[in-house]
Amino acid sequence: GESVGLHLPTLSVQEGDNSIINCAYSNSASDYFIWYKQESGKGPQFIIDIRSNMDKRQGQRVTVLLNKTVKHLSLQIAATQPGDSAVYFCAETQGGSEKLVFGKGTKLTVNP
Amino acid sequence: AAGVIQSPRHLIKEKRETATLKCYPIPRHDTVYWYQQGPGQDPQFLISFYEKMQSDKGSIPDRFSAQQFSDYHSELNMSSLELGDSALYFCASSLRGAGYEQYFGPGTRLTVT
Numbered sequence: 001g002e003s004v005g006l007h008l009p010t011l012s013v014q015e016g017d018n019s020i021i022n023c024a025y026s027n028s029a030s031d032y033f034i035w036y037k038q039e040s041g042k043g044p045q046f047i048i049d050i051r052s053n054m055d056k057r058q059g060q061r062v063t064v065l066l067n068k069t070v071k072h073l074s075l076q077i078a079a080t081q082p083g084d085s086a087v088y089f090c091a092e093t094q095g096g097s098e099k100l101v102f103g104k105g106t107k108l109t110v111n112p
Numbered sequence: 113a114a115g116v117i118q119s120p121r122h123l124i125k126e127k128r129e130t131a132t133l134k135c136y137p138i139p140r141h142d143t144v145y146w147y148q149q150g151p152g153q154d155p156q157f158l159i160s161f162y163e164k165m166q167s168d169k170g171s172i173p174d175r176f177s178a179q180q181f182s183d184y185h186s187e188l189n190m191s192s193l194e195l196g197d198s199a200l201y202f203c204a205s206s207l208r209g210a211g212y213e214q215y216f217g218p219g220t221r222l223t224v225t
Binding site: 031032034036042043044045046049051089093097098099100101102103104105 | 116143145147154155156157160167168170202204206209211212213214215216217218219
């Protein structure tokens with residue numbers, strides 16, 4: 001994904017801690033930002049999305065924050081569990097197109 | 113809940129052979145997308161269909177073609193396979209207008225030898 005990227009390739013946390021995964025984007029015309037979780041050998045799993053006119057959205061144990069001023073997106077996972085270990089991708093849709101442009105993934109490892 | 117179904121799950125082909133990957137979207141989903149994911153890479157969009165018509169096109173080689181049928185399932189046809197085509201191929205589906213909420217299948221792992 002040329003316009004969407006991640007700051008860190010890996011993140012290691014202790015079970016029970018909160019995790020924050022970051023993503024930077026460059027396209028101001030993005031419509032939606034989406035977070036996906038991909039476990040080894042599986043397809044990406046939809047976690048949560050946020051429309052470009054919002055700055056925060058909460059789901060179950062997850063919160064996505066969008067800072068359009070600095071073009072930054074983050075995924076916060078509360079009380080991280082071993083089952084959260086996976087690669088996390090941010091993605092975006094642009095200009096009315098429904099194709100997803102993915103950023104580089106961040107591998108989250110949760111240590112027991 | 114029913115998910116996206118892909119077949120086959122694994123496929124081994126030799127160079128210059130052809131391959132056909134199939135995708136069955138979630139019931140009532142009318143839009144299908146194909147993505148290619150190389151080892152350690154992010155998924156790259158190939159092509160999408162809505163109501164049997166191509167709706168968007170990405171970095172899909174000319175050797176590849178795809179179509180969507182009246183029952184909304186889709187097939188990705190790959191010819192003159194090259195070693196570099198070895199990858200995971202994912203199909204995703206969504207409702208039209210809700211492309212921000214795409215649901216992915218388990219993928220087909222294609223190995224070209």
